[in-house]
């Protein structure tokens with residue numbers, strides 16, 4: 001009984017936060033792995049979940065025919081709208097200050113003159129009240145400390161600054177010239193100072209996970225992925241990244257420690273040459289949707305536009321074992337709108353997305369297990385997963401859609 005009350009409480013906390021906030025101020029999924037898995041060509045039509053919008057812009061640089069960026073949270077769409085407006089109207093110097101450094105002294109003037117006129121009504125109402133997010137002052141002195149994920153990053157920065165010797169140790173680890181040096185600094189200087197009982201307690205709190213956009217169903221998957229539950233999973237993930245992957249060019253972790261990207265360590269869309277290619281026309285191949293994946297695909301099927309690449313991030317964990325009906329609806333729509341040679345990629349908190357086994361699609365009067373319609377590329381996925389610079393997902397999956 002107590003568990004059910006606690007679970008209902010945490011669901012309400014997550015829903016309240018999710019339905020009023022920008023959760024992701026940047027994508028926390030590695031597009032370099034996605035590109036290798038997607039093998040995008042000029043005829044491909046991509047559907048990707050927007051999140052921070054960085055990866056939708058990254059895929060555009062492969063010049064596919066179309067990128068449909070979809071998100072059920074209109075604030076995520078509003079963020080990608082602002083980025084697209086900036087690409088169309090600003091020069092690289094101004095755009096870099098906004099999304100490279102997360103602060104611009106003249107944002108109000110830029111916003112009023114160049115960005116606001118391009119936005120939808122919802123995005124205007126949202127950004128009109130948040131121009132200070134780019135002011136660069138106060139406790140959250142960068143856009144990358146805004147939104148729910150930004151809040152957690154800002155709190156971590158306070159922890160790092162207050163913990164004696166931790167800031168210089170983290171700095172030395174991030175700038176270590178070799179992986180051996182990085183691992184040594186982590187083992188000797190960072191880990192002993194970082195993993196206090198207080199931090200271990202905080203990372204295992206449901207509220208912390210809600211702030212990081214991890215709903216109840218996904219928390220169960222995270223807890224299932226490690227014998228020491230959520231705290232064990234978080235520590236193991238961070239240790240793998242800090243001990244096994246070079247941090248020097250890892251913009252995912254650098255931006256949340258410094259609140260800004262470096263020009264030689266940032267997403268592709270922020271680099272001058274790529275920014276110029278987007279501005280020169282690729283940005284016009286982007287289409288934004290504020291809706292569920294299912295509703296968007298039903299809309300696109302009506303337009304006779306088959307989709308050939310589906311980038312589903314880890315959102316299926318959000319439905320997981322509790323809503324196989326929603327998963328079946330979504331895969332029905334995916335199957336119905338898939339073009340020739342279609343491929344789907346997604347991530348999961350647990351190494352295997354076991355909940356997919358329960359999904360059945362109604363095809364020609366038969367209930368067909370979803371797994372019979374997916375040809376997984378396990379070796380390629382495992383190889384790319386090992387290189388994933390984010391490192392906080394248990395599994396990466398690449399599946400070609402096959403006929404029933």
Ligand SMILES: C[S@@+](CC[C@H](N)C(=O)[O-])C[C@H]1O[C@@H](n2cnc3c(N)ncnc32)[C@H](O)[C@@H]1O
Pocket residue numbers: 023024026027028029049050051052070071072073076213291292293294313314315316318
């Ligand atoms: C699942 S979360 C993952 C974010 C991602 N791991 C990241 O860090 O960049 C991604 C996004 O999916 C959106 N989302 C969740 N379920 C959705 C659905 N059924 N249709 C469309 N968007 C959905 C959420 O609003 C959220 O912005």
